[in-house]
Amino acid sequence: MPPEVLAQAAADMLDWHGQGMSVLEMSHRGAAFESILQQVLSDVRELLAVPPEMAVLLLPGGASLQNSAVPLNLAAPNGTSRGDVVVTGHWSQKTAKSSARHADVHVAHHGGADGFTHVAPASQWQWRQGADWLHLCGNETIHGLEFDQWPNLAALGCHTPLVIDCSSHIASRPMDWSGVAVAYAGTQKNLGPAGLTLVLVRQDCLDRASPHCPEVLHYAAQAQANSLLNTPPTYSMYLLGLMLQWLRDQGGTQAMAERNAQKAQLLYRCIDDSALYHNAVDPAWRSRMNVPFTLTQPGLDEAFLAGAQAQGLLNLKGHKAVGGMRASLYNAMPLAGVQALVAYMQAFEQSH
Numbered sequence: 001m002p003p004e005v006l007a008q009a010a011a012d013m014l015d016w017h018g019q020g021m022s023v024l025e026m027s028h029r030g031a032a033f034e035s036i037l038q039q040v041l042s043d044v045r046e047l048l049a050v051p052p053e054m055a056v057l058l059l060p061g062g063a064s065l066q067n068s069a070v071p072l073n074l075a076a077p078n079g080t081s082r083g084d085v086v087v088t089g090h091w092s093q094k095t096a097k098s099s100a101r102h103a104d105v106h107v108a109h110h111g112g113a114d115g116f117t118h119v120a121p122a123s124q125w126q127w128r129q130g131a132d133w134l135h136l137c138g139n140e141t142i143h144g145l146e147f148d149q150w151p152n153l154a155a156l157g158c159h160t161p162l163v164i165d166c167s168s169h170i171a172s173r174p175m176d177w178s179g180v181a182v183a184y185a186g187t188q189k190n191l192g193p194a195g196l197t198l199v200l201v202r203q204d205c206l207d208r209a210s211p212h213c214p215e216v217l218h219y220a221a222q223a224q225a226n227s228l229l230n231t232p233p234t235y236s237m238y239l240l241g242l243m244l245q246w247l248r249d250q251g252g253t254q255a256m257a258e259r260n261a262q263k264a265q266l267l268y269r270c271i272d273d274s275a276l277y278h279n280a281v282d283p284a285w286r287s288r289m290n291v292p293f294t295l296t297q298p299g300l301d302e303a304f305l306a307g308a309q310a311q312g313l314l315n316l317k318g319h320k321a322v323g324g325m326r327a328s329l330y331n332a333m334p335l336a337g338v339q340a341l342v343a344y345m346q347a348f349e350q351s352h
């Protein structure tokens, strides 16, 4: 999180706006918290350009719970749900597996045979006519693949509601929500703290839930209750509000897009110009948020990580599912952080 946001949270900690109490102590039904939540909901709408026909929900359970919420909300009247999943890496693979607890799931495309290095055009996906939803992961956090734009399914004759997991690139650039039925994102990457999930739901998909859908997961019920069906993670909502203020101060998603592109270009150039570092993803599909890379010379990983840590360059170890290294360039990471990483990588290559 940006230092400015943490400093504001620290300043507000004991007494929010002269109320004589911390946000942590407020009733979620009181006027003070209500004003915080209203501001958050309207800032989400404005800063992420959410159109009026989409509801803005803030739900608990992280992005993972949406693997249950989506099939339980996008169901046929008899409660069955048929979902097509496009598997482009670790997280969409997990969606295919987890959502199968509640739905008849079909994998419309699987990029595993190509090592998740690119995504086949949507015209080659094997989607099913009449499915209740089609899911894709906008940015694969572990494999480092990102959709630049959403596929135009309608142009292919596919009218299945499109569901997108935007957890690891929400607010990293302007996003066009037309053609999207549901978009969701755990807030812990670009939007602040853990414990909260932003869910955007097009009105015509709000009330298609299975009778078995638990009330707190029910999109229409949560929309009607202003995301306050039960006691929500109030402090996370407040921190999300501070993050949105920060995003506005930075110039919004357009300014973020420019800064993120600059950071990513710098790091990919360093990798591509080097003999030691390697990123296997097709340049057209490379993520601007998560840059995985391996060291081509065996046995150097530990030395690389230890040297990085000594310079204050932390959390570079890749996810255990893929190994190697990964640099995450979320909104709060300044250009100077990437410059420091690149300088370290170049020096490490020289000395090895």
Ligand SMILES: Cc1ncc(COP(=O)(O)O)c(C=O)c1O
Pocket: 061, 062, 063, 064, 065, 091, 137, 139, 140, 141, 165, 166, 167, 168, 186
């Ligand atoms: C793209 C993506 N989807 C889903 C998740 C799971 O999120 P959560 O831990 O909020 O359930 C993550 C977590 O890193 C992610 O990166």
